[in-house]
Amino acid sequence: MxxxxxxxxxxxxxxxxxxxxxxxxxxxxxxxxxxxxxxxxxxxxxxxxxxxxxxxxxxxxxxxxxxxxxxxxxxxxxxxxxxxxxxxxxxxxxxxxxxxxxxxxxxxxxxxxxxxxxxxxxxxxxWTYFLPHYKHVINVIKSNELGKVKSLKADFGFASTYDPENRVFNKKLGGGSLLDVGIYPLFAALSILGYPDKIEANAKFNESGIDENCTMLLFYKNNIQASLYSSITEKTNIEAIIELEKGTIIIHSRFHEPSSVTITSDGISKLYEFPVTTNGYSYEAIHVQEMLAQGNTESTIMTFDKSLQLIRLLDAVRDKIDLHYE
The missing domain is CATH 3.40.50.720 (NAD(P)-binding Rossmann-like Domain)
Structure with a gap:
């Protein structure tokens, strides 16, 4: 093509x-x-x-x-x-x-x-998968220059006023913190550590029957774990902190959007900037056009398997917190 x-x-x-x-x-x-x-x-x-x-x-x-x-x-x-x-x-x-x-x-x-x-x-x-700062982080981790990942902390919370008609609070529209913003910390864990061996989660529910916040712990082999949090009633840092054997990577707020990254190793910290001239959605759109130009029917980055793993992880957390939609 x-x-x-x-x-x-x-x-x-x-x-x-x-x-x-x-x-x-x-x-x-x-x-x-x-x-x-x-x-x-x-x-x-x-x-x-x-x-x-x-x-x-x-x-x-x-x-x-x-x-x-x-x-x-x-x-x-x-x-x-x-x-x-x-x-x-x-x-x-x-x-x-x-x-x-x-x-x-x-x-x-x-x-x-x-x-x-x-x-x-x-x-x-x-879209996060296609952003320059996130691609850089994934490449650094894959290079193993900082050793293996030991832990991940990621959060996404914003404070909003309760409105049962608002999409975020409306259960009929799939409202709640997990599906709306909790998906980003879970995506970070999945893309950095893979699918967990064990999941623990708890949530606070409101009168609409949706989760206002959700705390998630994902456990992996060799005592590696991801500590994740989402909220639609509490503003959080919205950053991701990755501890590795030989250093630390911090994806600054808001980690899921175009952002900057600090990498610390041997006591030396370096800030990496990734200037973006658009809202950031251009990167995934360009990728789609590239895939079509190559005759692909599936992304080579956000593959079907990755989407299946992500929805299975969301379903698993929902089961843990007893969140059900009609």
Missing amino acids: DSRKQYNWGIIGCGKIAHKFAEDIKTIPNATLYAVASRDLKKAKEFGKTYNVYSCYGSYQELATNPDIHIIYIATPHVFHFENTLLCLSHKKAVLCEKPFAMNTKQVEEMIAMAKNNDIFLMEAL
Whole structure:
């Protein structure tokens, strides 16, 4: 496939993250933000006007059936990822779907199976994996120059006022700290240490039946462990601290976004800056286009196996804290 091909993007959902993604699409080569869809046509048109989008739709079906669209970015609430993804895949559209990929392992397995059966590209939009600072950290760890990882601490908490209609607090929309932000510390543990041998977790629930905060301990062989925390009612440092045999790596706040890194070894600390000129979503979007240009139907970085491990880990934590969605 020609790497110079122009890719027409469609966006499903017009929330906050969709705006950031739209801004970034405007900055990358060979990409056109071609269409946007919302269940509210007025909202889609307002979004389209802001970003000079060619087509605006009041239904996801209309966007998915547009023959001029090559890739669809799904930015709807968690509970809709499954049905939105299947809709797009059924119309032979490449899909980049926001995290969490879906609400449970069964749904993710079905999404992946459909992508494979239709020979269509599908990827979970875990943007952190593609950011320069995070790629640097992974490379340093893999190089073994600081020895093996001994422990990881990672947190993601923000303070928000309780509103049962807000997506974050609404159980019908997959609300709660674990799925919304706890996925990032879990992703850090998975990408750095792999799948754990044992999991311990506890959570505080509110009147809506969702977890306001969640404390997670992941245990690995050789006494290695990850201590993780998420919250939607408490602001935390939002950093990741990795202790290794010969040094320490700190991914500064907010570790899941474009950030800086301090590496300490032999008593010497060095700060690494990674200047980014976009919101940071451009990196995963460029990767998707590269995969399509190479004829790939699966990411070489955020693979199906990694998405399956991540959703299984989320499901395992949910079982531990007794969190269930309808």
